[in-house]
Amino acid sequence: APIVVFDSEDEAIKIANGxxxxxxxxAYTRDLERARRLTTGLEVGMIGLNRxxxxxxxxPFGGxxxxxxxxxxxxxxxxxxxATTYVAF
Incomplete structure (x- = not known):
């Protein structure tokens, strides 16, 4: 598995989204606020927190x-x- 070193949470998100x-x-964290920031900041289809x-x-599965x-x-x-069809009368 590749390992990438980062200095801040913002840098980690930028690298991941890059x-x-x-x-x-x-991501593994005990900080619920950090978990919230990661789930809104990462551009991925799925996130595994502490698992x-x-x-x-x-x-749902997909990216x-x-x-x-x-x-x-x-x-x-x-x-x-x-296939959704909208019908207006």
Whole structure:
């Protein structure tokens, strides 16, 4: 696994968002405010906080940027297979 050294939380987010990919990010912290900042600052489709695996059949799975568009699994995954038609009378 690659290891990247950073000096601040902002720098870590900038480095992570500086890639063309955005499938999943992982972070370990006891600070709930830091967790909130990471979940709003990281440009990824999934985030694992204090856990090493994010996959769950009932949760949406998918990424952003070059890691794909859309989700599969969970309620959001079903939307990928639906075609919505708006009809106005």
């Amino acid at each position: 890639t063309p990919f955005g499938l999943v990010a992982y 090493g695996m994010v996959s769950d059949a009932t949760a 952003l940027k070059a890691s794909g568009l859309g989700k599969e699994g969970g309620d959001m995954g079903l939307a990928e297979y639906l």
